[in-house]
Amino acid sequence: MSITLADARIVTTDGVHEGWLTIEDGRITHIGHGTAPGNGYRLAGRHIVPGFVDIHNHGGAGGSFPTGDLEQARKAVGYHTAHGTTTLVASLVTGPARELTSAASALAELCEEGLLAGIHYEGPYISAARCGAHDPAQLRSPDPAELGDLVKAGRGHVRMLTIAPELPGALNAIAFLTGEGVIAALGHTDATLEQTLAGVDAGARVATHLYNAMAPLHHRDPGPIAALLQDERVTVELINDGVHVHPAMMRLAITAAGTSRTALITDAIAAAGMGDGRYVLGDMGVDVKNGVARLTEGGSIAGSTLTMDVAFRRTVQEVGLSISEAAVVASLTPARVLGQDGRIGSIAVGKDADLVVLNEDLTVAGVMKQGTWVKEPIA
Template sequence: MSESNAKLFTNANIYTPDGIFEGASLLVRDGLIESVIPAALAGTADADGAEIIDVGGAILVPGFVDVHVHGGGGFDVMSSRPGKPMLDGMSLFHAKHGTTSFLATTLTASKEDIDAALQSLAKELEEGTSGADAVGIHLEGPFINPVRCGAQNPAHIREASVEEMKKYMDYSGHSIRLMTIAPEFAGNLETIAYATQNGVTASIGHSDGKIADVREAVAKGASHVTHMFNGMSPMHHREPGVAGSALIIDDLAVELIVDGIHMTPDIVSLIYKTKPADKIVLITDAIEATGCPDGDYFLGELPIIVKDNKATLRDGGSLAGSTLTMDRAMRNTIAFTGLSLEEVLPGLTINPARQVGIDDRKGSIEAGKDADLLILDADLNVQATYVRGRNVYQA
């Protein structure tokens, strides 16, 4: 739902692909970005009848795009069923933290549970959300390696087939934009090729593969790596594993969970020094418990415990997603790396949008794109969130 009326954001420091425009204005019409007006031309905008929003010298950036999020605010993607919607509540929770687009991310589960969740999510996606835009589905599992399952239920892990993938695409209303898959199995490689040929980004993850497996997956079309260093064979000086391969192969984009738990600050810095700047994608991997009190929860069928922002399996202690939000990921990354907001911003915006094929309308402040915008204060706290020109959160 885009608004028909125009808005003129004034007195803003606007972050665009062409640089930062200080004291500038931004004209939005019918939910789309019309133009950035530099401070020197502030009186020239054709903004008759527009609502004037003076942001008082605050920062105006594109909204965040989270391509890996299982839930939040007490809502869980895999629990979506007819009459029990999950995406709208998620969308409102994450909009408070700067997310304006997200992929609803599934988990390894029984065929029946995945089928039911995908069919329900397809209906929710068609109906739309009142907060952040739900722009598709990230299918994480079940086509992974049980050796690296982490908090994915090993009882339901299986080798992929094109037939099963076709079924999932049909059930989802062809809204799967990203899939996590381990490439070291023949059926999985065949499925990577099929998926990428049909508009799905294939991501290597929950994999015990070697560099030869990763290179073969890339040759089949894989272009993404799920939650870097977590759920994958580690780097060794005689076999790079998936982790080392992801650093070596420039064509692979890598997801980072920058919560200070999944990776140390030094490792985050290493990745920023190693990977091309346009191949870093910040995610939350947030679960239902994000934004909720410490205590006992479930991730799929597996019982977990959340304490001091850390989510782990009750049985075994493996990390079980995160309680991270995108605004915290932004601030953490700046603190861990010493980089500027301008340098970190692409990992939250245009890079994830490009990886899942929505960069024609999301991910940057450019004329013709959706007016997905954040107003940030000097401490980089979210003051307001706009989705296609609609104010969906106000601090």
């Protein structure tokens, strides 16, 4: 079956083009300028951007990935998909090994279904000084046997693990992960610049939510932020909800790393889409007030209630990127992190028809995944 989306502003890596595209068997087959041949699905000049790719997400709509509950996980995926995230990695949080392996084993089933793009362990090998919303009682240095079990539990679907490079055994763990095809991400760290660079040299390639839960920039002690921004091998995650990172610091990071090394993430928790109230992240109580999630005890920021469409919109309206640039940091760069940029992440002939239709104000009008409407735009 062939579908034509016509009368659209198509956002590609080389700009915005007024025209049309056709889809067959879930893939983009033609991209044209001007008026579409024949009768197309007319979008009244709306933008079409590539489906968003979220590589760091703990849940939404009341569902939490760390529980390993498949019903909750499906609910969370459905919620974020409706907000334009067509590729999503489920993130776990620090906990006992048995809980982590159980959750990963369960979520691997959804990876095998194609509902999830992988599993991310955020911890448990992170710094007590920068643990944020992770249970400090469960933090530990990498253990080779346990690390092997964590990777094995995901049945080939573990995509990333966040680790603090200054911990004993961390560099060997990073090298092991790299050899297993798992992305080592540096985060929740109090490392020096030199320790951070040693982690990158060992194979780490992502900065987990840059700025947050890491030693701050200082002109005499640059720490991990300077190292991660300057190293061309590293992609930096950024949470653009207006709470985690000031727009000026967003601009600083994107100027330093470029769009090709910047990936927007949500770090969303179960509270996303649910309103204010009391929630749980792993074993930690979380209170959400005015949309901001903080630990009940201590008040640390505990993930977000963000969706990728809001992050995209803020990146254009508050940070000042063009729509094409925002599409890179919301879709193409994170797709590249996952090694899937040949299939998703941008609008191009031959790629999956994972698409988001945006209204003039950049709110979501429609979402398509592999050529099927998840949310059909109203004409």
